[in-house]
Amino acid sequence: MLNYLLFIATIGSIYGLLALSLNLIWGGAGMVNLGLAGFFAVGAYASALATTDAHLPIVAGWILALAAGGLAGLVVTLSTTRLREDYLAIVTLGFAEVVRLVAANEVWLTRGTDGISGIPGPWKALLGSDFNAVYLLIVLTILALVFLLMRRIDRSPYGRVLRAIREDAQVAQVAGKPVLRFKAEAFALSAGIAGLAGALYGHFTSYIAPDLFLPLITVYVFLAVAGGGTGRPAGALIGAYLLMVLLESARFLVELVPVISAVQRAALKELIIAVALILVLRLAPGGLLSERVPAAPRLPMEGKS
Amino acid sequence: MSLALQALVNGLISGTLLAVPAIGFTAMFAVLRFPNFSVSGIATLGAFAGYAAYAAGLELIGSLVAAFAVAGLVGLALDRTAHLPLVKQGALPAAIASIASGLVLENVIRLGFGNDLRGFDRPIARDLHVGDIRVSPQQLETMGLALAIMLAVFAALAFTRIGKAMRASADNPELAALKGIRPQRVAMIASFVGMGLVGIGGMLLGLDSSIDPLTGARILLSIFAAAVLGGLGSVPGAVLGAFLIGIAEELSVLVVGSPYRTAVGFLAILVVLTARPRGLLGERAF
Amino acid sequence: MKRVTLRRRTALLSGVAALAAPAVLRAQSDPIKIATLTPLTGAGGPYGPVMAKVAASVVDEVNAAGGVLGRRIQLTSEDDQTNPDAGVRAARKLIDVDKVAAIMGTWASSVTTAVAPLCWESKTFLCTVSGADSITQLPHQGFLVRTQPNSTLQVARSGTFMLSLGAKKIYTMIPQTPFTQTTFDLMGKLVAKAGATHQGLIYDDKKTTYRTEVDQVLRSNPDMIFAAGYTPDTIILLKDLYRAGFKGKIIGFGYAINQKLVDQIGQPEVVEGVYAYSPSPDEGSKAYERVKKATGLANPDPYTCQVYDHVNLVLMAIAQGKAATGVGIKDNIRAVAQGGGTAVDNAVDGLKAIAAGQKVDYSGASGPCDFDDKGDIIDCKFRYDQIKGGKFTLVKIG
Numbered sequence: 001m002l003n004y005l006l007f008i009a010t011i012g013s014i015y016g017l018l019a020l021s022l023n024l025i026w027g028g029a030g031m032v033n034l035g036l037a038g039f040f041a042v043g044a045y046a047s048a049l050a051t052t053d054a055h056l057p058i059v060a061g062w063i064l065a066l067a068a069g070g071l072a073g074l075v076v077t078l079s080t081t082r083l084r085e086d087y088l089a090i091v092t093l094g095f096a097e098v099v100r101l102v103a104a105n106e107v108w109l110t111r112g113t114d115g116i117s118g119i120p121g122p123w124k125a126l127l128g129s130d131f132n133a134v135y136l137l138i139v140l141t142i143l144a145l146v147f148l149l150m151r152r153i154d155r156s157p158y159g160r161v162l163r164a165i166r167e168d169a170q171v172a173q174v175a176g177k178p179v180l181r182f183k184a185e186a187f188a189l190s191a192g193i194a195g196l197a198g199a200l201y202g203h204f205t206s207y208i209a210p211d212l213f214l215p216l217i218t219v220y221v222f223l224a225v226a227g228g229g230t231g232r233p234a235g236a237l238i239g240a241y242l243l244m245v246l247l248e249s250a251r252f253l254v255e256l257v258p259v260i261s262a263v264q265r266a267a268l269k270e271l272i273i274a275v276a277l278i279l280v281l282r283l284a285p286g287g288l289l290s291e292r293v294p295a296a297p298r299l300p301m302e303g304k305s
Numbered sequence: 306m307s308l309a310l311q312a313l314v315n316g317l318i319s320g321t322l323l324a325v326p327a328i329g330f331t332a333m334f335a336v337l338r339f340p341n342f343s344v345s346g347i348a349t350l351g352a353f354a355g356y357a358a359y360a361a362g363l364e365l366i367g368s369l370v371a372a373f374a375v376a377g378l379v380g381l382a383l384d385r386t387a388h389l390p391l392v393k394q395g396a397l398p399a400a401i402a403s404i405a406s407g408l409v410l411e412n413v414i415r416l417g418f419g420n421d422l423r424g425f426d427r428p429i430a431r432d433l434h435v436g437d438i439r440v441s442p443q444q445l446e447t448m449g450l451a452l453a454i455m456l457a458v459f460a461a462l463a464f465t466r467i468g469k470a471m472r473a474s475a476d477n478p479e480l481a482a483l484k485g486i487r488p489q490r491v492a493m494i495a496s497f498v499g500m501g502l503v504g505i506g507g508m509l510l511g512l513d514s515s516i517d518p519l520t521g522a523r524i525l526l527s528i529f530a531a532a533v534l535g536g537l538g539s540v541p542g543a544v545l546g547a548f549l550i551g552i553a554e555e556l557s558v559l560v561v562g563s564p565y566r567t568a569v570g571f572l573a574i575l576v577v578l579t580a581r582p583r584g585l586l587g588e589r590a591f
Numbered sequence: 592m593k594r595v596t597l598r599r600r601t602a603l604l605s606g607v608a609a610l611a612a613p614a615v616l617r618a619q620s621d622p623i624k625i626a627t628l629t630p631l632t633g634a635g636g637p638y639g640p641v642m643a644k645v646a647a648s649v650v651d652e653v654n655a656a657g658g659v660l661g662r663r664i665q666l667t668s669e670d671d672q673t674n675p676d677a678g679v680r681a682a683r684k685l686i687d688v689d690k691v692a693a694i695m696g697t698w699a700s701s702v703t704t705a706v707a708p709l710c711w712e713s714k715t716f717l718c719t720v721s722g723a724d725s726i727t728q729l730p731h732q733g734f735l736v737r738t739q740p741n742s743t744l745q746v747a748r749s750g751t752f753m754l755s756l757g758a759k760k761i762y763t764m765i766p767q768t769p770f771t772q773t774t775f776d777l778m779g780k781l782v783a784k785a786g787a788t789h790q791g792l793i794y795d796d797k798k799t800t801y802r803t804e805v806d807q808v809l810r811s812n813p814d815m816i817f818a819a820g821y822t823p824d825t826i827i828l829l830k831d832l833y834r835a836g837f838k839g840k841i842i843g844f845g846y847a848i849n850q851k852l853v854d855q856i857g858q859p860e861v862v863e864g865v866y867a868y869s870p871s872p873d874e875g876s877k878a879y880e881r882v883k884k885a886t887g888l889a890n891p892d893p894y895t896c897q898v899y900d901h902v903n904l905v906l907m908a909i910a911q912g913k914a915a916t917g918v919g920i921k922d923n924i925r926a927v928a929q930g931g932g933t934a935v936d937n938a939v940d941g942l943k944a945i946a947a948g949q950k951v952d953y954s955g956a957s958g959p960c961d962f963d964d965k966g967d968i969i970d971c972k973f974r975y976d977q978i979k980g981g982k983f984t985l986v987k988i989g
Contacts, residue, residue: 001687001688002687003683003686003687003713004683004684004686004687004688005687007680007683007687008680008683011680026397030395030397032397032400079575079578079579080575080578083578083582084582085395085396085397086334086339086340086396086400086537087533087537087578087582089340089397089400090340090529090530090533090574091533091571091574091575091578093526093529094526094529094530094567094570094571094574095571097526097567097568097571098567098568098571101564101565101567101568102568104564104767105562105564105565105767105793107771107772112767112769112771112772113700113701113767113768113769113771114700114701114704114723114725114769115675115701115704115705117704117708117725117729205675205679205705205708206708207675207704207705207708208675209675209701209704209705210701211673211674211675211699211701211702212674212675212676212701212705214674216674217676219404219405219408222401222404223405226398226401247680248680248684251669251681251684255667261419261640261643261644262629262631262639262640262643262644262668262670263415263419263420263631263632263636263639263640264415264416264419265631265668265670266415266631266632266670266672267412267413267415267416267631267632268412268416269670270408270411270412270632271408271409271412271413271416273408274405274406274408274409274412275405275409277401277402277404277405278387278402278405278406278409281391281398281401281402281405282387282390282391282402285391285394285398308806308807308810311802311803311806312803312806315800315802315803315806316803318800318802319799319800415632415636419640420631420632420636420637420639420640421637421851422637422822422823422826422851422855423855424826424855424856424857426857427857428858429830429833429834429856429857429858429861430834431833431834431836432834432835432836439834439835441834510799511799513799513800513827513830514799514800514823514826514827514830515823515826515827515855517636517637517823518632518636519633519634519636523797523799524799554798555802555803556803558794558803558804558807559803559807562792562793563793563794563795563798563803563804564766564767564793564794564795565795566795566798567795567797
C-alpha cells in the first residue's frame with residue numbers, strides 16, 4: 001500500500017508540474033495549449049535519449065528536457081501567437097499528434113513504438129526499495145521550486161502584464177507592451193516546464209513510448225487546473241492532487257458496481273472522470289481556490305463547517 | 306503520374322465525405338463561437354445510430370436520417386446543458402467541457418455496445434475503370450449522398466428564413482437581434498443541425514469501413530483541419546478545406562508515407578494560417 | 592540537513608512497513624489474489640474483454656472445486672487502456688493495494704515493457720501475450736513468461752509459408768508497430784535467399800480508406816500481400832484490395848483475420864482464398880473446447896487461449912510451491928508446465944494431482960506451454976488457414 005501511495009503521490013506531483021505549466025498560460029495569459037501531452041513527450045524523449053544513448057548524467061537530461069520543451073514551445077508559438085485562442089487550441093492539438101507520430105515512426109531516433117526502456121533513475125540501484133520515496137522527494141523539491149517561481153511571476157509586474165493581455169490584448173498593446181513577445185515567452189516557459197515533467201516521468205517509470213502521450217493526459221491536466229482554480233498556482237497544484245485522487249478512487253469505486261463486464265467497468269471509469277470535469281466547469285467555474293476571491297456573499301451555509 | 310491522378314481522385318472522394326462533418330462543425334462555430342470538441346463523440350454516436358437503424362431494416366436514407374436525428378438531439382442537449390452555459394466565461398471553458406462530453410459519449414456507447422467492431426452490411430463491388438482511373442460504385446453512391454446533403458445545407462442557408470437568420474446572427478449577432486432574430490432559437494437550430502451533420506458524417510465514414518467507440522476520435526483531427534484551413538465559421542471554407550485535406554492526405558501517402566497523414570493536415574494549417582490567420586475563405590459564414 | 596530528512600524518511604518508512612507486516616501474516620486464510628491486466632479500452636479494446644472473461648471462468652471453476660491450498664482465488668481485472676501510463680498505474684494498484692501474486696494477459700508490447708519493471712522489482716509474476724522480441728530480453732530475473740511466440744519466430748514462419756505457396760513478389764502492408772522493422776528486415780533476408788523479392792509499406796491504421804496505398808502497392812504487381820495489421824484496419828484493407836481487383840494471394844495474422852473480420856465484411860468473395868496464420872491453439876484439445884464454451888466463441892483468438900493457460904499455470908505453480916507469491920510462481924511454473932509428469936489440461940485436475948503428490952505437465956488451449964530460460968515459449972506450432980466460402984479451413988499445422 002505504501003509503495004502505491006508513494007507512486008500515486010509522485011505521479012500526482014508530476015501532474016502538478018503539468019498543471020502549473022498550463023496554469024501559467026491559461027490562467028496567466030489566457031492562452032490555451034491542447035498539446036500539453038506533446039511537450040510532455042518532447043521532454044521525456046530528450047532526457048531519455050540523453051541519458052541512455054548519450055550516457056549523460058540524469059541532471060543534464062533534465063536540463064535538456066526543459067530546454068527542448070521550451071524550444072518546441074517557441075516554435076509552435078511563433079507560428080501561432082497571432083492566432084485567436086480557438087485556432088491555437090486546434091493547432092496545439094495537432095502539434096501533440098505530430099510529436100506522437102514522429103516518436104512512433106522515426107525508429108532510428110526514438111526506437112519507434114517499442115519505446116525506450118531502461119531509463120536510469122537517480123541512485124536506483126543503491127536505494128533499492130527506498131527509490132520511490134527518494135524520487136518523490138526529488139520531484140517535490142522541483143515542484144516546490146517551480147511553484148515558487150510561478151508565485152513570483154504571478155505577483156510580479158510581469159504577471160500583471162500577462163493578465164492584462166488575458167483581459168484585453170489590444171489594450172495591452174496600446175499601453176506599449178510587446179504582447180507577442182510576452183505571449184511567446186510565457187508559452188515557451190510553460191512548454192519547458194511540461195518538458196521537465198516529461199523527463200521526471202520517464203526517469204521514474206524507466207520506460208517511455210509513443211502510446212504514453214495520448215491526448216487524454218491533456219484532458220486530465222485541464223481537469224486539474226479547472227478544478228483547482230485557474231489563475232492561481234496553488235489552485236492548479238491542489239487540482240492536480242485531487243485529480244489523482246479522483247483517477248485512482250474511480251478505479252476502486254467501479255469495483256463496487258456489481259454485475260457488469262470488465263469493459264463496462266472501464267467505460268464507467270472514464271465516464272466518471274469526464275462527467276466530473278463537466279460538473280466542475282459548470283458548478284465551480286472558478287475552481288476550488290478562486291471561489292474564495294471575494295464574490296457575492298451568497299453562501300449562508302459556509303459558517304457551519 | 307496516373308498514380309498521383311488516382312490519389313487525387315481518391316482524395317476528392319474522401320474529401321467529400323469529410324466535408325459533411327466539417328460543415329457541421331464550422332456552422333456550430335459560426336453561431337455558437339466555440340470549437341466544439343464533442344464532435345468526436347457525436348460522430349461515433351451518429352455512426353452507431355445509423356448502424357442500429359440500418360440493422361433494424363431501414364434503408365440507407367432512412368438510416369442517415371436516424372443518424373442525423375439522434376446526433377442532432379443529443380448534441381443539442383449537450384450544448385444546452387454542458388457547453389453553452391460556459392460560453393459566457395469564454396470559448397475555452399466551453400471547448401474543454403466539450404472535450405469531456407465527447408469522452409462521455411464515447412464511453413456511453415462503449416457501455417452499451419462494447420468495443421466490438423460493427424460493419425454496415427453493404428455490398429462490396431469491384432471498381433469501375435475510367436481510363437487509368439478506378440472508382441468504386443459504392444463510394445460514388447456515398448459521395449452522391451454527401452453532395453446531396455451539402456447542396457441541401459447550402460440551399461437551406463441561402464433560401465430559407467431560418468438559414469438567413471443563421472447567417473445574419475453568425476455575421477453580427479447584435480444586428481441580427483435588433484432585426485428581431487431570436488438568438489436563442491438560432492443557436493438551438495445551429496446545435497441541432499450542426500451536430501446532426503456531424504452524426505451523418507460519422508455514419509458516412511463508417512459505411513465503408515467499420516465502426517467502434519473510437520470511430521469519431523479517428524477523424525477528429527481531419528475535421529478540425531478542414532474547418533480551420535477554410536476559415537473557422539465559414540461553410541464554403543469547410544467544404545474547400547475538406548477537399549484540400551482529403552487530397553493532401555492521399556497525396557501524402559505517395560510522398561511521405563501514410564503514417565504522417567495527420568502531420569500533413571497539420572502542416573497545411575500552419576502554412577495557411579501563417580499567410581492568412583483567418584483561413585482561406587475568412588470567417589464569413591457564407 | 593538533507594541527509595537528516597532522508598534518514599527520518601527511511602525510519603518512517605520502515606516503521607510503516609513494520610506495522611504492515613503482521614497484517615500480511617494474518618492474511619494466511621485470506622483469498623489468493625491474482626489479476627488480469629488487459630486492454631478493455633483503446634486500440635486493444637476488441638481483444639482484452641474476452642481475455643478477462645476467460646480468466647474469470649478458470650477462477651470460478653477452481654473456486655468451485657475448492658480453491659488452491661484450501662484458499663479461495665480472488666481475481667481482479669484491471670484495464671490498461673492500451674496505454675503504458677494507465678497500465679503502470681493499474682499495475683501499481685494491483686501490486687501494492689491488491690497485493691496480487693501474478694498479473695496476466697498484458698497485450699500491447701508497450702504496456703508489457705512499462706509494467707515489467709514494476710513486476711520484477713516487487714517480485715510479482717507477469718504472464719504476457721505480447722510478441723515484441725525485446726520483451727524477454729529485459730532483465731526480468733525470471734519473473735516473466737510469455738505464451739506468444741516472439742515476432743522473429745512469427746515472421747520467419749510466415750515468410751517460409753509464403754515461399755512454399757510459390758510467392759515470387761511479396762509486399763508487406765503493415766502499420767507502425769514494435770514488430771514492423773523486424774518484419775521488414777527478416778522478410779527481406781528470408782525472401783532474398785529464396786530468390787524472390789520483398790517490398791514493404793507502412794500505413795496509418797487510423798485511416799478510413801486505403802485506396803491510394805493499395806494503388807501504390809499494386810503498381811509493382813506483387814503476387815502475395817502480407818497484410819500484417821489488426822482487425823479494424825485489415826477489414827478496410829481487404830475491401831480495398833478486392834475493389835482494386837487484386838488477383839494474387841493474401842496472408843495475415845490470425846488475430847486480425849478471424850471470424851469477426853469475415854462476418855464484418857459480410858461478403859464471402861471479398862475474403863475468398865485469404866490465408867491466416869497464427870500460433871496454433873491446440874484445437875480439439877479439451878482445454879480449447881473449454882475456452883470455446885467459456886467465451887461462447889466458435890474460434891477464440893490465440894490471446895484468449897493464452898490467458899486461459901496463464902491462469903491455469905499460475906494456480907498450479909502456486910499449489911506446487913505451496914506459496915501464493917510471485918517468487919513461488921517463478922520457482923515452480925516450469926515444474927508444472929514442462930518436464931514430464933501426469934499430462935493435465937486444466938488447473939482443477941492439475942491441482943488434484945499435485946495434492947496427491949504427483950508431478951504434472953500442463954498442455955493447454957494454446958499448446959504445450961513450455962518455456963525456455965528467458966521466458967520465451969519453446970516449440971510453438973503454427974496453424975495456417977484459408978478462407979473458403981466464408982469459413983476457415985485448415986491448410987496445415989506445423
